[in-house]
Structures are given as structure tokens and as C-alpha cells.
Amino acid sequence: MAHDINNxxxxxxxxxxxxxGFVGGLVPDDDGNLSRTADGEIVILSEVKKLSELTRVxxxxxxxxxxxxxxEGDLNxxxxxxxxxxxxxxxVLMVGGADPMNPDDESAIVDQxxxxxxxxxxxxxxxxxxxxxENWMVEGAQRKEGADFEAAVEQNAKLxxxxxxxxGLADSCVNSWHVEFLRPGEFQTFTDLGRLWKFLQxxxxxxxxxxxxxKTLTDAAHCGDSALSISENxxxxxxxxxxxxxxxxxxxxxxxxxxxxxxxxxxxxxxxAAARTGTLQHVxxxxxxxxDPALEGLRNLDSxxxxxxxDGRSYNQATADGLADTARRLNNxxxxxxx
Numbered sequence: 361m362a363h364d365i366n367n368x369x370x371x372x373x374x375x376x377x378x379x380x381g382f383v384g385g386l387v388p389d390d391d392g393n394l395s396r397t398a399d400g401e402i403v404i405l406s407e408v409k410k411l412s413e414l415t416r417v418x419x420x421x422x423x424x425x426x427x428x429x430x431x432e433g434d435l436n437x438x439x440x441x442x443x444x445x446x447x448x449x450x451x452v453l454m455v456g457g458a459d460p461m462n463p464d465d466e467s468a469i470v471d472q473x474x475x476x477x478x479x480x481x482x483x484x485x486x487x488x489x490x491x492x493x494e495n496w497m498v499e500g501a502q503r504k505e506g507a508d509f510e511a512a513v514e515q516n517a518k519l520x521x522x523x524x525x526x527x528g529l530a531d532s533c534v535n536s537w538h539v540e541f542l543r544p545g546e547f548q549t550f551t552d553l554g555r556l557w558k559f560l561q562x563x564x565x566x567x568x569x570x571x572x573x574x575k576t577l578t579d580a581a582h583c584g585d586s587a588l589s590i591s592e593n594x595x596x597x598x599x600x601x602x603x604x605x606x607x608x609x610x611x612x613x614x615x616x617x618x619x620x621x622x623x624x625x626x627x628x629x630x631x632x633a634a635a636r637t638g639t640l641q642h643v644x645x646x647x648x649x650x651x652d653p654a655l656e657g658l659r660n661l662d663s664x665x666x667x668x669x670x671d672g673r674s675y676n677q678a679t680a681d682g683l684a685d686t687a688r689r690l691n692n693x694x695x696x697x698x699x
Contacts, residue, residue: 372421487535489539493550536574539559610645
């Protein structure tokens with residue numbers, strides 16, 4: 361399809377290719393190999409090519425989830441293939457099976473982070489992202505408050521500073537690290553933008569000076585499913601932006617994580633708030649497959665996540681529609697003088 365919508369802003373507009381699926385897409389097999397089509401092409405690369413043909417606005421960038429243990433050859437083939445599509449490539453550092461808030465698990469998490477950070481340096485990635493401040497969906501986990509929360513912040517800052525140091529990020533192409541909180545149920549402790557910011561301030565203090573290396577990844581879906589209101593999130597975004605710690609933005613619908621038409625005003629409100637800071641540079645559309653086997657835990661947490669919002673479309677088409685919607689929003693923010 362011809363690109364009949366022109367992104368009139370200086371912001372990069374991209375995707376996180378989660379709509380192509382974790383199982384059968386992003387998650388490697390036991391030997392580290394990524395799923396391939398019948399023609400031998402890596403599934404994620406094949407799906408992104410299809411999306412590039414469907415989207416009405418040029419796809420500028422992609423955040424690729426990088427899972428430790430992925431075969432180096434496959435990861436390089438995928439990364440290089442995406443860059444050959446004229447995409448700016450950024451990595452999402454995936455971790456799991458250990459608790460970043462527990463000092464006994466520090467080395468296990470750092471080792472996983474280093475896998476993605478070394479790959480990022482190899483591929484000239486300029487910023488990375490992660491949710492590496494808490495273990496995902498731990499049954500029976502308790503929310504940390506008071507002194508326990510402060511200890512969790514301190515340990516996370518220590519862990520991430522160690523990864524920063526051991527990966528040699530100060531002298532690398534990686535110029536920032538955008539960290540994301542998750543909604544209650546997925547996480548228990550770091551479940552809103554304010555709590556995430558506490559960690560960022562501590563992590564940047566650990567780096568030293570007036571560092572703003574660690575930034576927020578503001579996901580409209582997780583903000584919408586948190587305990588904070590739209591206005592409370594808008595206020596925090598303004599403060600974080602003024603402090604130079606606002607990173608990329610995810611246009612993703614709360615609860616369903618499907619078609620952006622299922623969002624209840626969060627994307628528009630928070631995207632506008634981020635734009636007003638004058639520091640926003642990257643916006644990514646993110647949809648999830650409602651029946652992805654890897655996300656069964658989310659469907660058990662909230663049945664709304666399992667609703668099919670495609671209305672008869674492929675997930676590539678639903679994502680393309682999300683890109684068109686987001687491009688229109690960005691253009692109108694520019695026309696209104698907000699961007």
C-alpha cells in the first residue's frame with residue numbers, strides 16, 4: 361500500500377512486533393532457534409514485511425524483544441533483516457526466572473541483561489528498554505511498602521548500575537535505557553509511573569553526576585490499568601519530562617492490549633502529555649495476540665485480555681490501523697502547536 365499518510369513530526373513512529381506472537385514468533389526453541397516460515401524466513405521478519413506493505417504511514421522504527429539464549433546467528437539474521445527494511449532498531453531486554461529486588465538473584469538478572477546489551481552494542485542500537493525491575497506474574501508475591509520498597513529501589517539501582525558498568529555502556533552506542541512498569545497482577549510493587557520514577561532517580565544517581573541515562577517507558581495500557589488517574593499520570597509525565605527522564609511512549613490499549621479503538625482515552629491523553637514536555641522522540645504501537653499461548657497468565661489475570669478485538673482483520677492489519685491512528689494524532693498535535 362502507498363503511504364498516503366505523512367508523519368509531519370520529527371518523532372519516530374514504530375511498533376513492538378508482539379502482535380506477531382511470542383509462541384511461534386519471538387520466543388526461540390530449546391536450541392535457541394527462532395521460528396521460520398515454510399520458505400525458511402524468520403517469522404518475525406516475514407510479518408514485519410507484511411505490515412510494511414499494509415501500513416498507510418511509513419514505519420520508522422521497531423523495538424525488538426531479545427530473549428537470552430536466542431542463537432546468535434538467528435538474532436543477527438533477524439536484526440540485520442529489520443535494518444535492511446530501513447528501520448531504526450531498538451532492543452527490549454527480556455529477563456525472567458529471577459527477582460531483581462532480591463540481592464541473591466542479582467547476578468542471574470545481570471547475566472540476562474548483558475546478553476541483550478552486548479547484542480545492542482553489536483548492532484549499533486542507541487537505546488534499550490526493559491521491565492527488569494520485578495519478576496513477572498509471581499504467584500503469592502506481596503507488594504513492598506515502606507522500608508521494603510526503599511530496599512527494592514536501592515537493589516534495583518545497584519543491579520542496573522552493575523549491568524551499565526559491566527556492559528561498558530558509558531563508552532558505547534547505547535545512550536539511554538528506558539524502563540517500564542507493569543500493571544498490578546503482572547507486578548506487585550512497581551505498578552505505576554510514580555513508583556517507577558523512584559527507581560529511575562536512584563539508578564541515575566548511581567550512574568553519577570546529572571545523569572538521565574535511565575528513563576521511563578510510558579505505556580498507556582499499563583498506566584490505564586494502574587491505580588493512578590489520567591490526571592495523576594499527566595502530572596507525573598510533566599514532572600518526569602522536566603527532569604529529562606522521559607523516554608519512549610507505547611500506544612497500547614489498556615486491558616485488551618488489542619485494537620487501539622478499545623482504549624478509553626488513555627492513549628490520547630498521555631500521548632498529549634508526553635508531547636507537551638518537548639522531550640518525546642519515539643512512539644511505538646503495541647498490540648498483543650489475544651490467544652497467544654505465552655500470555656495465558658494474562659488471560660487468567662483478566663479475561664478482558666483474551667477478547668478478540670480484530671473485528672475480522674489480521675493482526676498485521678489491526679497494527680497498521682493503529683499506526684494510521686497514531687500518525688494522525690501526532691500530526692494533529694503538531695498542527696495544534698503541542699509538538
